[in-house]
Amino acid sequence: MLHVAVVGSGPSGVYTAQSLVQQDPEVRVDVLDRLPCPYGLVRYGVAPDHEKIKSLQNNLRAVLEHERIRFLGGVEVGAGGVPPARLGELYHAVVYCVGAATDRHLGIPGEELPGSWSATEFVSWYSAHPDSAADGFVLGARSAAVIGVGNVAVDVTRMLARGVTELSPTDMPQAALTALAASEITEVHMVGRRGPSQARFTTKELRELGTLPDTEVIVDEEELALDPGYRDPSGLPATQRRNVEVLRSWAAAPPRGAPRRIRLRFFLRPVELLAAGGASPPEGNRDLGGRRVGAVRFERTAPDRHGGVEGTGRYEDVEAQLVLRSVGYRGVPLEGLPFDAQSGTVPHRSGRVLRDGAVSPGEYVAGWIKRGPTGVIGTNRPCAKETVTSLLEDAPGLVGREVPEDALAWLRSNGVNPVEWPGWLAIERAEAELGVSLGRSVVKLPDWQSLMTAAQRDTQRQPPRDQQPV
Structure with a gap:
C-alpha cells in the first residue's frame, strides 16, 4: 500500500490528494499543512466579499x-520543523505543494x-492569516496608491473602497472590519506602468469596481489613448478587448x-x-522618527x-499616505x-524533483512551487494530475521501501501534535460562535493562540476518524 504525504492543503495540495485516491484504489494520503486550517489561499487569499469563489472550500472539504x-x-x-529528508523516511x-510565499519588491x-x-x-x-503581525494600514490615510494592475490589485483597491455595510456580512476579522469602517480614505489610485491593453486583471474583477456604492471610477481618456491597443482593440485577446470596452465607458461617463x-x-x-513633506528617506530606514510615506513619484512611460x-x-507625484x-x-x-x-x-521534470539534474526518487512538486505563480485556481488541477501521473508511474x-505503518505516531513521539480534522471542525464552530456574539455571520479567528485554543476545545465531541461516517 502506497503511503504519500502532500505538503500544503491549498488547491494544488488538495487536487493532488484527490487525483491520488481517484487513480489508486489503495493509496493513503496525509495532507500536511503548517497552519491549523486547510484550504490555503482559498481561505487566506480570496477576498472576503467573493463568496462564490470562497465556496470552493466546500469542494476542497x-x-x-x-x-x-x-x-x-x-x-x-x-x-525548525520536520526535515524533508525525515519526511521521506516516513x-x-x-509531494510539495507549498505555493509562492512571498511577494516581489x-x-x-x-x-x-x-x-x-x-x-x-x-x-x-483582512483575511485573518495568523502570521499577520501588521496593523494600522489605513490609520490616518486619506489617499492610497495601489501599484499593479492584476486581480490582487483590484481586490485590495475594492477593499479600500468598500463600506462597512458590504463588509460586515463577510468573515473578515473584527479588528480589520473596525479599522476599515473608520477609514478616512476617499481616493484610491490603482497604477500600472504599461497600458490598459496589457493589464492582467480579468473583466469580471474590473467591472466590480464600477458597482461599489458611493464610489466612482475615474479614467483619463488621454492617458488611455497612449496605448495603441486601446485605440484599436480589434486585434486584442477577448479579455483585454472587454477590459478596454469597460475602461472606455468609464472614461466617457461624466463625474x-x-x-x-x-x-x-x-x-x-x-x-x-x-516621506510626508517631500523628502526622500535614507535607504533602508523605515522609522525616520515616525515620518510616513506621503506620496509616490512616478515617471511617465x-x-x-x-x-x-x-x-x-x-x-508626477501622487499623494498617498498608504502604498500597496x-x-x-x-x-x-x-x-x-x-x-x-x-x-x-x-x-x-513532470513534477519529479531534480537534484543536480537527476530525478530524486520519492520527491515531487505541484502548484506554484512547481510552475511559478501563474494561472487561476483551476490551473492547479491539470498541474496536480501531471505530478500524480509521474508518481504512480514510479510507485x-x-x-518496496519500508516505512512506518502510521507516520502520525512518529510525529507525536517527536513533539509534533498535529491538528487533525476534528480540531479543524472545532475551529469552524468557534468562528461561527464568534460571529453570533458579534451579530455577524462567521468571523475568522485572527491569531495562532485563538486558533490553537479552539482546535483543542471540544474535540471530544467528534468520534475518532476511523469511526466517522464515510
Missing part, C-alpha cells in the same frame, strides 16, 4: 473528508517607509461627485516613495517598439529541497 485522506495541520516542514513519496528608494506595504501583507491582515473615487492610471512607473515601455523623463505594491508573488526555498532562485521554483519502485 469533500476531498479532505475522504476515508483515505487525512488532514494534519500545524506541521512545519523544513527549517512516506513512500512526498519594487526596488526603489523609500520602499521601506512606514505606510508602504505589500498587497500580500494587506490581504493577510458624479461620489464621496469616494477610484482613479485608474496607466503608463506610470514608480521611481521613489516620498510610453510604448516602445518591442511590446514594453520606456521612460520619458517626465515625472502588487507586482507579483515569488516562491521561497524550503530547507532541504533544491531551489532555482531565478524562477523561484523547485527544479523538476512500483517506491513501495
Whole structure:
C-alpha cells in the first residue's frame, strides 16, 4: 500500500490528494499543512466579499473528508520543523505543494517607509492569516496608491473602497472590519506602468469596481489613448478587448461627485516613495522618527517598439499616505529541497524533483512551487494530475521501501501534535460562535493562540476518524 504525504492543503495540495485516491484504489494520503486550517489561499487569499469563489472550500472539504485522506495541520516542514529528508523516511513519496510565499519588491528608494506595504501583507491582515503581525494600514490615510494592475490589485483597491455595510456580512476579522469602517480614505489610485491593453486583471474583477456604492471610477481618456491597443482593440485577446470596452465607458461617463473615487492610471512607473513633506528617506530606514510615506513619484512611460515601455523623463507625484505594491508573488526555498532562485521554483521534470539534474526518487512538486505563480485556481488541477501521473508511474519502485505503518505516531513521539480534522471542525464552530456574539455571520479567528485554543476545545465531541461516517 502506497503511503504519500502532500505538503500544503491549498488547491494544488488538495487536487493532488484527490487525483491520488481517484487513480489508486489503495493509496493513503496525509495532507500536511503548517497552519491549523486547510484550504490555503482559498481561505487566506480570496477576498472576503467573493463568496462564490470562497465556496470552493466546500469542494476542497469533500476531498479532505475522504476515508483515505487525512488532514494534519500545524506541521512545519523544513527549517525548525520536520526535515524533508525525515519526511521521506516516513512516506513512500512526498509531494510539495507549498505555493509562492512571498511577494516581489519594487526596488526603489523609500520602499521601506512606514505606510508602504505589500498587497500580500494587506490581504493577510483582512483575511485573518495568523502570521499577520501588521496593523494600522489605513490609520490616518486619506489617499492610497495601489501599484499593479492584476486581480490582487483590484481586490485590495475594492477593499479600500468598500463600506462597512458590504463588509460586515463577510468573515473578515473584527479588528480589520473596525479599522476599515473608520477609514478616512476617499481616493484610491490603482497604477500600472504599461497600458490598459496589457493589464492582467480579468473583466469580471474590473467591472466590480464600477458597482461599489458611493464610489466612482475615474479614467483619463488621454492617458488611455497612449496605448495603441486601446485605440484599436480589434486585434486584442477577448479579455483585454472587454477590459478596454469597460475602461472606455468609464472614461466617457461624466463625474458624479461620489464621496469616494477610484482613479485608474496607466503608463506610470514608480521611481521613489516620498516621506510626508517631500523628502526622500535614507535607504533602508523605515522609522525616520515616525515620518510616513506621503506620496509616490512616478515617471511617465510610453510604448516602445518591442511590446514594453520606456521612460520619458517626465515625472508626477501622487499623494498617498498608504502604498500597496502588487507586482507579483515569488516562491521561497524550503530547507532541504533544491531551489532555482531565478524562477523561484523547485527544479523538476513532470513534477519529479531534480537534484543536480537527476530525478530524486520519492520527491515531487505541484502548484506554484512547481510552475511559478501563474494561472487561476483551476490551473492547479491539470498541474496536480501531471505530478500524480509521474508518481504512480514510479510507485512500483517506491513501495518496496519500508516505512512506518502510521507516520502520525512518529510525529507525536517527536513533539509534533498535529491538528487533525476534528480540531479543524472545532475551529469552524468557534468562528461561527464568534460571529453570533458579534451579530455577524462567521468571523475568522485572527491569531495562532485563538486558533490553537479552539482546535483543542471540544474535540471530544467528534468520534475518532476511523469511526466517522464515510
